[in-house]
Amino acid sequence: MLSKEYIIKRFISYVTIDTESDPTSNTTPSTKKQWDLANKLAEELKAIGMSDVTIDDNAYIMATLPSNIDFDVPTIGFISHFDTSPDFTGANVKPQIHENYLGGDILLNKEENIVLSPNYFEDLRLYIGQTLITTDGTTLLGADDKAGICEIVSAMEYLIQHPEIKHGKIRVGFTPDEEIGRGAHKFDVKKFGADWAYTMDGSQIGELEYENFNAASAVVKVKGKIVHPGYAKDKLINSMYIATEFINSLPMLETPEHTDGYQGFFHLHDIEGHVEETKLQYIIRDHDKEHFEARKEMMQKLTNELNSQYQREVITIEIKDQYYNMKEKVEPVMHIVDIAEEAMKQLNIKPLIKAIRGGTDGSQLSYMGLPCPNIFAGGHNFHGRYEYVPVESMIKATEVICKIAELTALKK
Incomplete structure (x- = not known):
């Protein structure tokens, strides 16, 4: 050699x-x-x-x-x-x-x-x-x-x-x-x-x-309303708080730092936040195709639930498959x-x-x-x-x- x-x-x-x-x-x-x-x-x-x-x-x-x-x-x-x-x-x-x-x-x-x-x-x-x-x-x-x-x-x-x-x-x-x-x-x-x-x-x-892994990306956009904080009661909606709700509603131990082997995860890799709008960027990974689909469905269901809770479209999500x-x-x-x-x-x-x-x-x-x-x-x-x-x-x-x-x- x-x-x-x-x-x-x-x-x-x-x-x-x-x-x-x-x-x-x-x-x-x-x-x-x-x-x-x-x-x-x-x-x-x-x-x-x-x-x-x-x-x-x-x-x-x-x-x-x-x-x-x-x-x-x-x-x-x-x-x-x-x-x-x-x-x-x-x-x-x-x-x-x-x-x-x-x-x-x-x-x-x-x-x-x-x-x-x-x-x-x-x-x-x-x-x-x-x-x-x-x-x-x-x-x-x-x-x-x-x-x-x-x-x-x-x-x-x-x-x-x-x-x-x-x-x-x-x-x-x-x-x-x-x-x-x-x-x-x-x-x-x-x-x-x-x-x-x-x-x-x-x-x-x-x-x-x-x-x-089966792989997908997810971009979550959260909409808020900016109002002068001195006059904000019942008017201001802070998108960063709603984004935090979204983050905390996903399984906290199903992240890269808590998984190995065949275990899949949600990975939040980027946040850009202001009162008026917050953007979360995730990658979704799982070796099992059914679990992979379930992870995407979980994120979509959570989006729908928060929109229902706030009685308007406060969150949109775009999920794209990357590879299999x-x-x-x-x-x-x-x-x-x-x-x-x-x-x-x-x-x-x-x-x-x-x-x-x-x-x-x-x-x-x-x-x-x-x-x-x-x-x-x-x-x-x-x-x-x-x-x-x-x-x-x-x-x-x-x-x-x-x-x-x-x-x-x-x-x-």
Whole structure:
């Protein structure tokens, strides 16, 4: 496999390019700076020897590694996204390399006393003795999902350099704007031409996921009436108080900070409030389709009840579905999960088959006709200053890609 130093150099060349996406933009990609990495990746794919390298007007990149066997096997794909989350800045990333991690606190930033500690982030202890890449505490790192891109490019380069490893046709795809939910929106599944694919976008080593949340957004607008407070008796209606009623009427323990595993939630992520109008923005998540529908119905019923209580339309709600659980589309072709699981086992990686508490390009792609489970890319603590990735996990993910290609090409 390619050396640790080679993987580190490639990864750092990606994360030091700012590719933060913007949910308020109507363009694709949503930010011009995503083109900086997109164009670099297209050229790099050509340089390592990939065929049919294309980059379209929306910055979607595709390339082919031709088959090196003389019999037909399925065409498989590997997909990652190159944008980073707008939740935290990705500008001027300064990666720090920590060799032979000893298991204690990591001082990310002395001036600001920013510490990455296993007392809070317990997963750090899984990687004692390994090489960790962190931020300097002032930005996110971008392992989500530049680690996945690094692994795919590195695996393709290794397969090109080692033709003795037999494989069928492999397609790779890199997308913009995944972090704002649009990564698959303009992905041309027909052009991609794979029978199935894998997103390299998971976290801890061993993760293998083919279930994710059903997801919706909800915008709640509450109307009040502003009157001079000195003359407000029986006239003023404070929309913020009604909004508080709405918030407190939802199950208080069904929020992200109180749920895990298969438990769904309501997440209030933004409030803008004045006496005259208050706007609440929620996301609704649940793995179970019936529970998902029930959550949306609960919010609509609560809206209706408050309007009835105030005897006028004080609240409006707009609910929009965002994506669905890919389990429905992957279960009929479970052999694609079995192949990934077997690849991990052959590499002495313990498969961690679990449900994603989030979404993935793979969810939307599965419903677009491209079944697409998700495989670990190695990073932890995404979207914030405490993000890190073990280099050994990236190497293992690279090996998994190569092993999946090899297993898919076994003559039946």
